[in-house]
Amino acid sequence: MTRETQLKLQAWLDGELPAADAREVRRLVERDPDAAALARELKLTRQWLAAGETLHPVPESREFYWAQIARHLTPRESATPAVWQPAFDWRRWLAWLAPAAAALVLLGVWLLPRLAPPQSAATRAPEIETPSDDLGTFTFRSDTEQMTVVWVNAR
Amino acid sequence: MSRVFPLTPRPAAWWLAACLLACLAPAPVLGMELKLRSQLIWGTNDPKPGDGKCKDVDPAIRERLSRVFKWENYYLVKSLDVTVTPGETPRVRMSDKCELEFKLVDDFTLEIKLFGEGKLAKTVRQSLQALRQGELAVLAGDSKEKFGDAWFVVISQPRK
Numbered sequence: 001m002t003r004e005t006q007l008k009l010q011a012w013l014d015g016e017l018p019a020a021d022a023r024e025v026r027r028l029v030e031r032d033p034d035a036a037a038l039a040r041e042l043k044l045t046r047q048w049l050a051a052g053e054t055l056h057p058v059p060e061s062r063e064f065y066w067a068q069i070a071r072h073l074t075p076r077e078s079a080t081p082a083v084w085q086p087a088f089d090w091r092r093w094l095a096w097l098a099p100a101a102a103a104l105v106l107l108g109v110w111l112l113p114r115l116a117p118p119q120s121a122a123t124r125a126p127e128i129e130t131p132s133d134d135l136g137t138f139t140f141r142s143d144t145e146q147m148t149v150v151w152v153n154a155r
Numbered sequence: 156m157s158r159v160f161p162l163t164p165r166p167a168a169w170w171l172a173a174c175l176l177a178c179l180a181p182a183p184v185l186g187m188e189l190k191l192r193s194q195l196i197w198g199t200n201d202p203k204p205g206d207g208k209c210k211d212v213d214p215a216i217r218e219r220l221s222r223v224f225k226w227e228n229y230y231l232v233k234s235l236d237v238t239v240t241p242g243e244t245p246r247v248r249m250s251d252k253c254e255l256e257f258k259l260v261d262d263f264t265l266e267i268k269l270f271g272e273g274k275l276a277k278t279v280r281q282s283l284q285a286l287r288q289g290e291l292a293v294l295a296g297d298s299k300e301k302f303g304d305a306w307f308v309v310i311s312q313p314r315k
Contacts (some may be wrong), residue, residue, distance in 0.1 A: 103172035128266075129278035137277060145219045146289050150279050152269070154297040 001034050009035060011043050189239040189259060189283065192313040195249040197298075198226035205300065208232065216309060219291065236313060239265070249308060251294040259283075269294050269311060286312050 012025040168217040171304040209230035269277040
């Protein structure tokens with residue numbers, strides 16, 4: 001007798017088989033002595049359990065146990081053991097370090113040429129164009145008076 | 156078990172850095188606005204004319220001019236304040252014959268065009284850094300109307 005047949009026989013005794021299967025198992029028990037022996041043994045075991053098993057009542061109610069289970073299944077912050085956290089944790093700021101450094105570098109690259117005039121600006125001649133041939137000009141600068149003068153003369 | 160903080164940069168930090176740069180980057184360009192004072196000054200050894208057309212020049216400028224040039228008196232004919240912004244070329248008329256046009260060439264240079272009787276007479280460039288430090292950009296010439304006198308166009312940054 002296979003294990004599957006044994007399980008089917010057990011299900012038949014528990015009344016869990018459909019009618020067609022139940023008829024087939026009953027016929028098997030009638031003609032097969034091993035099947036009949038197993039059926040008898042299972043019936044006896046069920047009877048003994050029903051008659052002899054002692055009940056062990058617990059003091060708490062059913063609702064109490066379900067509440068405990070539900071409470072442990074629900075994730076809670078307090079599930080993590082509390083650890084001491086310092087008021088200032090430098091590790092928290094490390095995450096901001098790279099973006100801040102990148103922003104500073106970009107800002108520096110952008111600002112540097114604007115803050116320091118190029119060499120060409122300092123040495124650039126103040127006069128760049130005198131389109132008329134009728135005009136003559138000369139330029140001089142007074143360092144003491146902070147004054148650049150372009151003198152325009154009609155020729 | 157102690158909580159482990161992520162050391163990898165947070166997306167929020169990158170966004171914050173990008174926003175900071177986006178806000179700062181265009182600020183100097185958009186905010187670059189140059190306020191100038193252009194003064195037409197008459198240099199002469201004659202006393203102040205009584206027609207009321209001329210005013211006294213700012214003493215500080217008069218002192219500086221008189222230490223460089225030979226004339227004893229400097230009278231203010233006209234004073235105009237002009238604001239120059241990037242991309243714009245404001246033009247001001249200092250007299251019937253004299254006009255000025257201003258242009259910001261770059262972050263460091265101001266270009267000044269002098270027009271005489273409608274024609275371009277001279278283009279000069281001036282350091283903005285020097286102007287901010289009190290430099291006077293002076294365009295000048297001999298007077299055609301009165302021998303021995305001179306005209307000056309003094310461009311400076313107005314004192315706040």
